[in-house]
Amino acid sequence: MNTVLVVNAKGGCGKTTLSTNLASYFATNELKTVLVDFDPQQSAMEWLKERNPDHYYEIHGISPFEHRLRFASDVDRVVLDAPARIEGKQLTDLVRRSDIILVPVLPSPIDMRAAAHFIKDLLMTGHIEEKKIVVVANRVRENTLIYQQLNKFLKHLKIPFLASIRDSQNYIHAAEKGLGIFDMPWYQVSHDIEQWRPLIRWINRNLG
Numbered sequence: 001m002n003t004v005l006v007v008n009a010k011g012g013c014g015k016t017t018l019s020t021n022l023a024s025y026f027a028t029n030e031l032k033t034v035l036v037d038f039d040p041q042q043s044a045m046e047w048l049k050e051r052n053p054d055h056y057y058e059i060h061g062i063s064p065f066e067h068r069l070r071f072a073s074d075v076d077r078v079v080l081d082a083p084a085r086i087e088g089k090q091l092t093d094l095v096r097r098s099d100i101i102l103v104p105v106l107p108s109p110i111d112m113r114a115a116a117h118f119i120k121d122l123l124m125t126g127h128i129e130e131k132k133i134v135v136v137a138n139r140v141r142e143n144t145l146i147y148q149q150l151n152k153f154l155k156h157l158k159i160p161f162l163a164s165i166r167d168s169q170n171y172i173h174a175a176e177k178g179l180g181i182f183d184m185p186w187y188q189v190s191h192d193i194e195q196w197r198p199l200i201r202w203i204n205r206n207l208g
């Protein structure tokens with residue numbers, strides 16, 4: 001079993017979007033996948049309720065507010081969707097549980113600065129190495145000045161910046177139906193899936 005934590009203290013940067021799409025990627029690759037929703041808002045659990053298990057690969061959801069966290073021995077992948085404003089003991093607990101960490105960041109100066117502080121907090125928990133963390137720029141409009149700034153800022157950290165996920169209605173449509181882009185027809189989402197490729201390669205390499 002391998003565990004991926006999707007986390008950033010900043011709200012609304014795409015933690016749930018990344019978590020649900022990553023769960024959809026694992027599930028469509030026939031890996032037994034569990035999505036754990038640590039956010040009291042329970043957006044990932046709501047997403048899962050919309051997913052039709054008769055038509056799409058099953059993803060098992062767990063709310064730690066309702067059930068103890070126990071995983072069957074045949075589970076292949078666990079995705080942890082963290083809440084906003086996470087810090088202290090809760091952050092340490094989630095980091096300790098995970099093998100790799102994805103940090104979604106929006107391409108705005110405020111978010112970039114906040115992300116730099118947050119990554120320092122992550123490293124200070126002492127339970128994860130730099131090389132196990134990856135930054136994902138989310139809702140990016142390419143060729144904008146802010147995109148170039150983000151690129152520069154992320155190069156400055158010793159953390160890989162692997163994917164730029166564009167702002168796309170595909171994520172919104174997918175979210176409505178309990179789907180990820182990996183569940184959707186290729187002709188609709190090929191550009192988005194292309195953007196995930198470097199991240200997927202990194203994840204698969206680091207999860208072994």
Ligand SMILES: Nc1ncnc2c1ncn2[C@@H]1O[C@H](COP(=O)(O)OP(=O)(O)OP(=O)(O)O)[C@@H](O)[C@H]1O
Nearest residue numbers: 010011012013014015016017084139166167168171
């Ligand atoms: N790449 C994207 N393209 C279009 N919309 C997006 C994208 N990423 C996220 N969104 C939208 O932005 C909003 C916030 O995203 P999301 O809920 O994933 O963030 P979050 O970090 O989980 O938020 P919270 O901190 O509240 O848990 C949602 O409405 C989501 O549909």
Ligand SMILES: [Mg+2]
Nearest residue numbers: 015016039043
């Ligand atoms: Mg969320």
